Amino acid sequence: EKLRAEKFAFDEAELKPYLQLDRIIDACFDVATRLFGITFEEKKGIAAWHPDARVFVVKNADGSERGLFLADYFARPSKRSGAWMSALQSGYHLGHGSKPVIYNIMNFAKPPVGEPALLSVDEAKTLFHEFGHALHGMLTDVTWPSVAGTSVSRDFVELPSQLYEHWLTVPTVLEKHALHVKTGKPMPKALLDKMLAARTFGAGFATVEFTASALMDMAYHARPDAPEAPLRFEAETLDELDMPNTIAMRHRTPHFGHVFSGDGYSAGYYSYMWSEVLDADAFAAFEETGDPFNPALAERLRKNIYAAGGSKDPEELYTAFRGKMPSPEAMMVKRGLV
Numbered sequence: 540e541k542l543r544a545e546k547f548a549f550d551e552a553e554l555k556p557y558l559q560l561d562r563i564i565d566a567c568f569d570v571a572t573r574l575f576g577i578t579f580e581e582k583k584g585i586a587a588w589h590p591d592a593r594v595f596v597v598k599n600a601d602g603s604e605r606g607l608f609l610a611d612y613f614a615r616p617s618k619r620s621g622a623w624m625s626a627l628q629s630g631y632h633l634g635h636g637s638k639p640v641i642y643n644i645m646n647f648a649k650p651p652v653g654e655p656a657l658l659s660v661d662e663a664k665t666l667f668h669e670f671g672h673a674l675h676g677m678l679t680d681v682t683w684p685s686v687a688g689t690s691v692s693r694d695f696v697e698l699p700s701q702l703y704e705h706w707l708t709v710p711t712v713l714e715k716h717a718l719h720v721k722t723g724k725p726m727p728k729a730l731l732d733k734m735l736a737a738r739t740f741g742a743g744f745a746t747v748e749f750t751a752s753a754l755m756d757m758a759y760h761a762r763p764d765a766p767e768a769p770l771r772f773e774a775e776t777l778d779e780l781d782m783p784n785t786i787a788m789r790h791r792t793p794h795f796g797h798v799f800s801g802d803g804y805s806a807g808y809y810s811y812m813w814s815e816v817l818d819a820d821a822f823a824a825f826e827e828t829g830d831p832f833n834p835a836l837a838e839r840l841r842k843n844i845y846a847a848g849g850s851k852d853p854e855e856l857y858t859a860f861r862g863k864m865p866s867p868e869a870m871m872v873k874r875g876l877v
C-alpha cells in the first residue's frame with residue numbers, strides 16, 4: 540500500500556469525503572433509472588426487520604409498481620458479517636404472478652447521530668456490486684419461479700453484479716454524486732485519474748495468486764477421493780503448475796472454506812475470474828459506442844442479462860446481448876496486463 544501511494548501519489552483516504560453513503564445509494568438508483576427506466580421511492584411507514592432497514596417501492600417507467608427493494612446498510616452486534624443480496628419473494632408470471640421483494644445487506648460503520656456515513660472505494664464498489672445482484676432479482680421477467688432472478692448457473696451469476704460496478708467510475712456519475720461532504724464540490728478530475736491509474740497496481744500478482752487457487756480447487760475436486768496429505772498434494776500441484784515460490788495462493792488449503800464449506804463454489808472458484816472476463820467484455824460494448832448509457836444496448840442488457848434469469852442458456856443470452864462470445868482481451872486491459 541505504501542508503494543502504491545508512493546508510485547501514484549494517491550491515498551484512498553482522499554476519496555472518502557466524496558463517497559457519502561446516501562449519495563452513492565442515489566448513484567446506484569440513478570444508473571438503474573438511466574439504463575432501465577425504473578425508479579426508487581423510499582417509504583418511511585413500512586416496518587422491516589430492524590429500524591436501520593430501509594424500504595423502497597420500485598416503479599417501471601410507466602409508473603406501475605414493479606416490486607420492493609429493502610436495504611440494511613449498517614453493522615450491528617447481532618448481524619452476520621459480509622454483504623449479500625437475497626429475495627424474500629421472487630418475481631414471476633406463473634399463475635397470478637408474483638412481484639419481487641429483494642434485499643441487500645451491508646455492514647458499513649454507522650456514523651454518530653447527525654453525521655453522514657462515508658465509504659471507502661471498496662465499500663462503494665460493494666454497494667454497486669450487491670445492487671447489481673438486486674437488479675438481477677428486481678428486473679426478472681420469467682414465467683417460472685425456479686429460473687427467476689439469480690437462479691442461473693454459477694459461472695454466470697456474478698455478471699450482473701460485477702458489470703454494475705463499472706458505472707461507479709463513469710465520470711458523469713461521479714460528477715453528479717461524488718460531492719465533497721463539506722464543500723459540496725464534485726471530485727476533482729485529477730483525483731479520479733489517480734484512482735483509476737492506481738487500481739491496476741499489483742494486478743499481475745493478484746492474477747497469479749487467484750489463478751493458483753482456482754486451479755487448486757479444480758485439482759481437489761477432480762480427484763475421486765481426498766488426498767491423504769492435503770498440503771503435500773497442494774505443493775505438488777503448484778509445482779506442476781510452475782507456480783512462483785514468491786507468490787502464495789490467494790487461499791491456502793487449510794482455510795479455503797469457499798470451496799469446501801458447501802457445494803456452491805466446489806470446482807467453481809474460477810467463476811469469479813470468468814465473470815470478470817464477461818463483465819469487462821460487456822462494459823466494453825458500451826465503451827465502443829461512446830455512451831455508457833447507450834439506450835439500444837441498455838435495452839439488450841436488460842432483456843438478455845438482467846431480466847432473463849435462467850430461462851435460457853447463458854451462451855445464448857450473452858451472444859444475444861453482445862453479438863458474440865466474450866473475449867478475455869477486455870479483462871486484460873482492465874487489469875493493466877496488456
